Amino acid sequence: MNGDWPGYGLYHDKITTMSTTILTTGDDTVEKKTEVTIAPHYKIDKLDWGEIEGQRVFLFSLTNKSGHQVTVTNYGATITSWVTPDKLGGKSNIVLGFESIDGYLARPPYFGATIGRYSNRIAKGRFVIGNDTYSVATNNGENHLHGGNKGFDKVIWCAKPSDDGSASVTMNYLSKDGEEGYPGNLQVAVTFTLTDDNELLIGYYAETDKATVVNLTNHSYFNLTGDVASSILDHTLQIYADNYTPVENGIPNGELKNVAGGPFDFLQPHTIGERISRVDGGYDHNFVLTRKSNGLELIATLADSVSGRTLEVYTTEPGMQLYSGNFLDGSFKTSEGKSINKHAAICLETQHFPDSPNQPSFPATLLQPGEKYETATKYRLVINK
Numbered sequence: 250m251n252g253d254w255p256g257y258g259l260y261h262d263k264i265t266t267m268s269t270t271i272l273t274t275g276d277d278t279v280e281k282k283t284e285v286t287i288a289p290h291y292k293i294d295k296l297d298w299g300e301i302e303g304q305r306v307f308l309f310s311l312t313n314k315s316g317h318q319v320t321v322t323n324y325g326a327t328i329t330s331w332v333t334p335d336k337l338g339g340k341s342n343i344v345l346g347f348e349s350i351d352g353y354l355a356r357p358p359y360f361g362a363t364i365g366r367y368s369n370r371i372a373k374g375r376f377v378i379g380n381d382t383y384s385v386a387t388n389n390g391e392n393h394l395h396g397g398n399k400g401f402d403k404v405i406w407c408a409k410p411s412d413d414g415s416a417s418v419t420m421n422y423l424s425k426d427g428e429e430g431y432p433g434n435l436q437v438a439v440t441f442t443l444t445d446d447n448e449l450l451i452g453y454y455a456e457t458d459k460a461t462v463v464n465l466t467n468h469s470y471f472n473l474t475g476d477v478a479s480s481i482l483d484h485t486l487q488i489y490a491d492n493y494t495p496v497e498n499g500i501p502n503g504e505l506k507n508v509a510g511g512p513f514d515f516l517q518p519h520t521i522g523e524r525i526s527r528v529d530g531g532y533d534h535n536f537v538l539t540r541k542s543n544g545l546e547l548i549a550t551l552a553d554s555v556s557g558r559t560l561e562v563y564t565t566e567p568g569m570q571l572y573s574g575n576f577l578d579g580s581f582k583t584s585e586g587k588s589i590n591k592h593a594a595i596c597l598e599t600q601h602f603p604d605s606p607n608q609p610s611f612p613a614t615l616l617q618p619g620e621k622y623e624t625a626t627k628y629r630l631v632i633n634k
């Protein structure tokens with residue numbers, strides 16, 4: 250396993266303990282000890298999902314008391330499903346994912362994965378730190394995308410389920426100095442927690458031993474109907490962002506452009522499909538969140554009236570990439586064999602702005618030795634009857 254995680258392997262599927270019974274007959278007291286096996290008190294199941302490059306891959310199921318279940322694998326620290334009730338008493342999965350590791354090995358476009366070391370694009374795969382220029386893979390035309398050829402989405406993380414009674418699992422990965430061209434040994438931890446309030450909390454942590462750039466996100470694709478055959482164009486979206494970053498070939502030009510009145514204006518709720526034809530290629534843009542604090546703040550709401558599901562997005566990040574599944578083209582199918590077509594799902598990727606290492610006016614993504622990278626995002630599911 251990658252990384253030095255002392256707790257790894259301590260997970261128990263069941264706990265064996267001794268039960269003591271005191272039997273009293275007349276004046277005699279007999280103490281009887283029996284070995285019993287009890288289920289652990291936390292709501293985590295662990296399934297062996299196979300082996301990749303000689304390392305074990307697992308699927309962890311986090312379940313809460315209202316019947317939500319989130320599954321996460323240590324391959325790419327990836328969310329593979331989120332099964333939730335709907336307003337009619339049904340249950341379905343609201344994120345794109347597969348039921349076995351083979352689906353992921355076929356390289357889907359980052360379904361549910363943790364993205365790093367740098368989410369989204371770095372222009373021409375080049376950036377400068379101090380006197381040093383670094384080159385990272387140009388795997389998206391002439392630009393770098395989502396950490397390169399083998400980003401954090403394609404590596405095996407070390408997983409440690411919580412032992413404090415919460416439905417939570419932490420994934421840990423050591424990205425070595427020079428991996429994919431990035432400087433510094435970067436120790437990363439991502440914790441997924443499902444609460445009884447139907448919140449999926451994702452906490453990110455990183456430390457480096459040499460100045461580097463870091464921008465981590467999760468690439469879940471949501472379809473709140475639970476059916477990929479039904480596009481997300483009818484979902485209603487609200488984003489608390491007064492500005493967005495206009496792009497050319499996916500690279501911001503440095504401007505923060507006011508959304509007022511145009512197709513990027515989601516200050517009031519609009520369906521995604523309402524104005525998408527006015528956006529060349531569909532939505533694939535970073536929104537500059539209008540924040541009131543540095544803490545976890547509600548920044549977007551996605552709703553589907555048919556299922557009654559509303560997804561609230563909270564983050565500590567300054568930006569969110571709205572990607573309306575424009576490049577999905579039916580070449581991937583769900584585990585039930587349904588084609589995943591254009592606009593079958595939508596990503597709400599909380600992060601720093603694209604190409605920040607080359608854009609001095611954007612919030613910085615530089616991490617120095619001794620500093621802590623700490624961000625959090627929370628997706629909360631509300632079911633409106």
Ligand code: BGC
Binds near residue numbers: 369534
């Ligand atoms: C990017 C898109 C890209 C998609 C899948 C998104 O985060 O902004 O341009 O196609 O990820 O790779």
